[in-house]
Amino acid sequence: MKKYILVLIALAVFSLAYAQQPTQLVKGHVIDAESRQPVIGANVIITTLNPIMGGTTDAEGTFRVEKVPVGRHSFKITSLGYDDAFLQEINVGSGKEVELTIKLAESFRSLDEVVVKAQKENGTPLNDMVSVSGRSFTVDQTKRFAASVNDPARMALSFAGVATNDDGGNQIIIRGNSPKGMLWRMEGVEIPNPNHFGEEGSSGGGISALSANVLGNSDFLTGAFPAEYGNATSGVFDLKLRNGNNEKREYAMQAGVLGLDFAAEGPIGAKGGASYLANYRYSTLSVLSKLGLNIQGDASTDFQDGAFKIHVPSDDKSVVTVWGIGGISTSKEKTGFENEVFTSNRGILGINYLRYINNKAYVESIISYAGTKVTDETDNVGKQISYRQSFVNQALRISSLFNYKLNARNTFRGGFIINHLDFNLFDRNNENGPFRTFLDQKGNTQLYQAYGQLKSRISPTVTINAGVHGMLLGLNNQVSLEPRLGMKWAVAPKSTLSFGAGLHSKTESISTYFAQVNAETGKTAAANKDLKLMKSAHFVGGYEFRPTSSWRILTEAYYQHHYHVPIGTPGSTKPYLLHNSQINEISGFANDSLVSDGTGRSYGVELTIEKSLTGGIYLMSTTSLYQSKYTGRDGIERDSRFNGHFVQNVLAGKEWKVGKNKTNVFAANIKLLASGGNRITPVDLEKSKETGKTELDWTRAYSRQLPYYFRSDVRVSYTKNKKRTASTISLDIQNVTNRLNAYEQTYDPTDKVVRNTTQTGLIPVLNYRLEF
DSSP: OHHHHHHHHHHHHHHHHHHTSOEEEEEEEEEETTTOOBOTTOEEEETTSSSOEEEEOOTTSEEEEEEEESEEEEEEEEOTTBOOEEEEEEEEOSSSOEEEEEEEOBOOSOTTOOOOOOOBOTTOOSSTTOOSSEEEEOHHHHHHSTTOTTOHHHHHTTSTTEEOSOTTSOOOEETTOOGGGEEEEETTEEOOOOEETOOTTOSOOSEEOOOTTTBOOEEEEOSSOOTTOOSOSSEEEEEOBOOOOSSSOEEEEEEESSEEEEEEEEEESSSOSEEEEEEEEEEHHHHHHHTTOOOSTTEEEEEEEEEEEEEEEEETTEEEEEEEEEEEEEEEEEETTEEEEEEEEEEEEEEEEEEEOSSSEEEEEEEEEEEEEEEEEEEETTOOEEEEEEEEEEEEEEEEEEEEEOSSSEEEEEEEEEEEEEEEEEEEEOTTSSOEEEEEEEEEEEEEEEEEEEEEEEETTEEEEEEEEEEEETTTTEEEEEEEEEEEEEEETTEEEEEEEEEEEEOOOHHHHTOOTTGGGTOOOOTTTTOOOEEEEEEEEEEEEOSSTTEEEEEEEEEEEEEEEEEEOTTOOSHHHHHOOGGGOOSSOOOSOEEEEEEEEEEEEEEEEEEEEETTEEEEEEEEEEEEEEEOTTOOEEEOTTOOOEEEEEEEEEEEEESTTSOEEEEEEEEEEEEOOOEEOOBOHHHHHHHTSOOBOGGGTTOEEOSOEEEEEEEEEEEEEOSSOEEEEEEEEESTTOOOOEEEEEEETTTTEEEEEEOOOOEEEEEEEEEO
């Protein structure tokens, strides 16, 4: 009897222990990569479990794998008539169900044919039309990389070809090009700069208004873009919002130095299928200030943002999606006898309608509205306005995309985009004497775009993407016709050669077209209205080697030629206009008369060595060697502002399973960054002594490079998985060695010397997150 009782107790304890092992549901869809049609009977296998777990897709292409142990897992997806697909780094936690969308490429070889091909694995772009200079990134990476703090722009600074020149912002410099050449897209449509404290004409800001709670896996492109991407010359962020859980309500709360977040998602209606997803964030410093804790002194910042997505499958052949993001931010600063108030607000709303015509074709139509308002106002103690800017831009966009899978070898994609642009722009100041109005314009114009591209798999190992993109700016009837070409050739089972070429163009900020250079006469003149579209021709060649499924080695070489770059007019006498170029600008608008006579070029080589997170370890090293040049009105080729010459990143991370049941995770991550210092125009010391302020010697534009930049960031986190909740506490430390890197040089009128202005030192970011 005693033995029997002991056996029962042992069984009860074992059952209890097993019941306490946190598990989670993994579900999703397997679809044809070209037609988006469901793939029936596909096998989804979790290869990191022993014994192996998995599931099979039903008539709608959906699968479910119940009671998957928490942790990181790899997946293999197979189906008769399709090439195998692989997923890695999938984090299964106890707080949220995991939903995957997996694309399979149809195979067109016979069953007994033996071929050499490269398999689609970690890091491959989600957009199958991308041949070179593109990669996908996961939300998990934006959370995991040291000092990324859930910001996709800061996360992208770890990738090859990407640099920054300011710790205080998330502007990204791609292959030595101006950040103004970036295109932000969301859910298939162009959006304005999605960052708090972003200035007029900029592509970045101080803090991202994008939340990791709503973002899905997305693409980041650095050159030779496919035909569907227009109005960009340097890079593309092609962002996706994930769908909410359509079966179960889930929540997430987050509190940290940057802000307080709350997210919710769940099904809509009783039948299932439809879902909602929403997130809201408010600045932590603003909360503390409202509680009476003024820790910002004479300078203060305030921001809040939100995002949502409603996903409604209306029937078997159509899907309606309503989504939006928005953010408001204000910065106030009191210096001496002046008060400055800067605001930067934005809002975007979109409606997508996806219609499946048949099992080979679909159409996606989008209508979206975007509005931004950026103001900057300075007054003295007497409340007399000395500086005022106001830029209000609105855009109504209508687009439609048609995708047709002709057969297993060929897919056509084409579409159009109509942009209706409204603007109300004002700039007035008396910084250099009497009040002058440099900009006072309101009205509207249109930007028309159309494209067509064909993806052809001419053999199991060779894929060619060819297309053309066209643009017409109604403001001045400037037209651009841009051919694009890409190729991938799997020369061996683990080796792939790639090539890309294309012509790309970009509009200037609307404010630049309407600059008033003769403001002192009281005349209204749009001095730059006839500027041409700046153009950039890209050429890229690459080689990728994947020794195993978790390792990849990628090298790319590129050359870019830029022309129709705005520079000073032939009669320019100002040194700034004579020796400079708009290719060096980060943000803002030009209030001088310009013509499109400038040129530039960028060229370099990049190397990425990457191990995805398997076995609890990930590694990544990216090396970029490059040159960036420009030619201004004086006809002299010079180093551009962004010619840092090199960038070296090294990232590493390790996860340990801890706790009684080894279901909790302790993680440590490190990032080391070394790059060439910022290029500056030297200070003219003698002239600065005469005027008492910083005067630059533009005859030596960007000829001086500041000392090398070095920064080390670390991140540690601890995640506790319980039965129905998951909580994570993390600490990111940016610039852990507190190295004060040089940013620029200014004249000190007190000591009458030139001094270096340094960037930010050590910054700790503590964060707590709860999912349930």
